[in-house]
Amino acid sequence: MKYFFLLFLVLRASNSSALTILIDPGHGGEDDGAKQVTVGRVPPEVVKEKDIALAISQKIYEKLSNAGYSVFLTRSMDRTVSLPERAAIAEKTKADLFISVHINSSPASGAVGFETYYLGNHDDWAIKKVEKTENVQSHGDEVVVQQILVDLVIDQTVNTSKPLAQSIHNEIKNSVGRKYGIHSRGIKPGLFFVLALSKRPGVLLEVGFISTQKERVRMMNPKFQDDYAASVVRGIESFLKGQKKVQTQLRTKKKRRG
Numbered sequence: 001m002k003y004f005f006l007l008f009l010v011l012r013a014s015n016s017s018a019l020t021i022l023i024d025p026g027h028g029g030e031d032d033g034a035k036q037v038t039v040g041r042v043p044p045e046v047v048k049e050k051d052i053a054l055a056i057s058q059k060i061y062e063k064l065s066n067a068g069y070s071v072f073l074t075r076s077m078d079r080t081v082s083l084p085e086r087a088a089i090a091e092k093t094k095a096d097l098f099i100s101v102h103i104n105s106s107p108a109s110g111a112v113g114f115e116t117y118y119l120g121n122h123d124d125w126a127i128k129k130v131e132k133t134e135n136v137q138s139h140g141d142e143v144v145v146q147q148i149l150v151d152l153v154i155d156q157t158v159n160t161s162k163p164l165a166q167s168i169h170n171e172i173k174n175s176v177g178r179k180y181g182i183h184s185r186g187i188k189p190g191l192f193f194v195l196a197l198s199k200r201p202g203v204l205l206e207v208g209f210i211s212t213q214k215e216r217v218r219m220m221n222p223k224f225q226d227d228y229a230a231s232v233v234r235g236i237e238s239f240l241k242g243q244k245k246v247q248t249q250l251r252t253k254k255k256r257r258g
């Protein structure tokens with residue numbers, strides 16, 4: 001069962017044009033996500049997670065489209081999309097990979113860095129705090145998913161989602177991380193319902209902290225957004241190259257046996 005997704009992906013990845021990637025800009029419409037009021041401006045400027053997430057997602061979308069992949073967005077404008085609706089889009093588009101883009105926030109002053117999540121179990125309180133924010137719908141109610149479903153989806157996707165998270169995270173760390181001097185908070189397993197409901201290999205990216213001025217200003221900069229999007233695309237491509245290697249190894253094993 002665990003290898004089903006991996007094999008499936010390997011077969012689809014052998015022809016990049018047949019591979020479908022779904023980009024999921026977090027929040028939208030009446031759900032702002034995290035937000036921060038910039039002081040000292042008249043009228044006060046409110047920076048919202050939903051807007052930065054959409055801008056970065058659109059850049060990832062364009063770059064992947066230009067590279068020949070079949071790409072979709074769960075929303076291409078500022079509109080409300082529930083977590084189950086996002087999962088329904090994953091089903092409808094027959095997405096092979098699911099990339100959810102979010103912006104972090106913290107009451108702690110000076111919180112910095114980017115982090116990459118995949119669907120998995122954990123005991124870390126800090127991760128639980130991020131999950132609590134991302135699992136809430138626009139009306140403030142938390143989505144409840146049966147633990148049995150979550151366990152099943154983890155079992156089916158973790159062997160693909162974890163290396164995907166590693167590839168993307170490493171690429172961000174080595175390119176935008178270095179270029180802008182941004183702290184890496186690491187790759188973490190988390191119980192994100194949008195990943196569980198979509199039932200396919202995927203990651204949830206937290207680009208940086210909207211609550212920290214330096215990171216907020218940087219994330220609003222189109223040049224940074226472009227650099228970040230480019231590193232996500234390179235991460236996806238290096239992950240797919242790794243999958244191709246697995247495919248070749250599987251073929252060689254088969255030949256030897258035959």
Ligand SMILES: [Zn+2]
Nearest residue numbers: 026033102103
């Ligand atoms: Zn979010």
